Amino acid sequence: MSDIRYDRLHDDYVIIAPERLHRPDCIPDQKTQKEETLSRCPFCEGHEAMTPPEIFALRDKGEANTPGWRTRVVPNLYKAVRIEAPWQSHARGPYDLWEGFGAHEVIVDTPRHLRRMDAWTPDERRDWLKTLRSRLVDLRKDLRLVYFSLFKNHGRYGGATQSHPHSQLIALPVVPRSLLDRIHIARHYRQTHGHSLFQGILDYEEESGDRIIASDGHCIAFCPYASQYAFEVQILARGEGIASLADLDESGIEGLADTIGKVMAALYRELGDFDFNILFNTPPMQKNIQTDEWFEEIPQFWRLGVHILPRLYNWGGFELASGMRINPVVPEEAARLLRDGK
Ligand SMILES: [Zn+2]
Known part of the structure; x- marks a missing residue:
């Protein structure tokens, strides 16, 4: 359970999200075998059961949550915010807090784990952008979600904990x-x-x-x-x-x-x-x-x-x-x- 806490002095918000502590760190170090990383990667094709059920996918074939997709969107398992949380804010003495309401989704950019972005085909780049656009268009129908952060982290210094190419969307009831x-x-x-x-x-x-x-x-x-x-x-x-x-x-x-x-x-x-x-x-x-x-x-x-x-x-x-x-x-x-x- 997370909170969105308001910092009155800096007039800004902070998300306190203890669930994020439990994320697995799946960026391989030099010694780790690539095969070992691939076999336990939740975003690889064939591993659909390792993620929560998909919210959206661009597919060539197959049913939801089976192989055959080109991009795939799932709820983040280690959410900073949850869509099920109450849409409520409370005063706490000199402080304010929003219960941890919001959306946090992972966009798996491609089924190919080792696909560096400079090797993506024009179709792969278009599919990726169309998927991001589609999630934005869908989630903005929820009138409670005001701020949308769309981003991609790549590599350890980029803050990524999964090496499989992916993007994220976090939507919040407040604007930072x-x-x-x-x-x-x-x-x-x-x-x-x-x-x-x-x-x-x-x-x-x-x-x-x-x-x-x-x-x-x-x-x-x-x-x-x-x-x-x-x-x-x-x-x-x-x-x-x-x-x-x-x-x-x-x-x-x-x-x-x-x-x-x-x-x-x-x-x-x-x-x-x-x-x-x-x-x-x-x-x-x-x-x-x-x-x-x-x-x-x-x-x-x-x-x-x-x-x-x-x-x-x-x-x-x-x-x-x-x-x-x-x-x-x-x-x-x-x-x-x-x-x-x-
Ligand atoms: Zn993978």
Whole structure:
């Protein structure tokens, strides 16, 4: 049983989730045999009985919870939050808490355990994005779920405890401070400049070209001007009004899948096998007391973005104390390597 506790001083929430302590650590070390890891991997094809029953799957054949799938979605066995928990908040003296209500799902990206992302086919990338979109569209029908975090952890430094390629979706009844802050900045920029901040960044990056890695009719990929991570990449959708994955049509999915494919191929080429996180910057999906004032305006000031964060270095005391990162790789240099390979 988990709690979502409100920190009044920092105006932010923390999820206290003791169940997460019991997760198995299935990232193999150098000595572990790959065969041994594969035989006990709950996400491999043929091991469907090792997970809770599936919520969704893209299938070529077979019934639910049998082989024949291309992507598969199951509830996270080690949930940070539960959809069965009461949708209730309580005051506790100077504190507030929400019972641990929310959704926590695992998206198994591909049946192939050893499939590195640069080896995914265009169809595999599209299936992955379509599955994420489908879960977002389905879960936002639940009016209690406001904030949606869609992400992929890969490797130990990316926070993954399973080596099989997978993504996760966590949906909560409250919006965290960091997203509200970004929303307020993006909204204020739109009000004062007459165009969205994302469009401003997109136009400037395209004009200067120094940090661009790839670009087509659907999106552009670039190393952010103030990259916090070495070889950090941001992908932005071009279309006005495309605020989240849920707004992408089939050709938009195809365009984003192609760009992610190009970026991952370039990153693997430059970095070798590396750990990373991929984050989708999904805006709040419901009106509530936190979002009521600007909810209808979201498509005007927000834009779908995908952040790819290589986890090459750990943070030290300075980063933790100040909240500022030290990035040893110049973003223009990273972009040149990823774009040109030299
Ligand atoms: Zn596996």
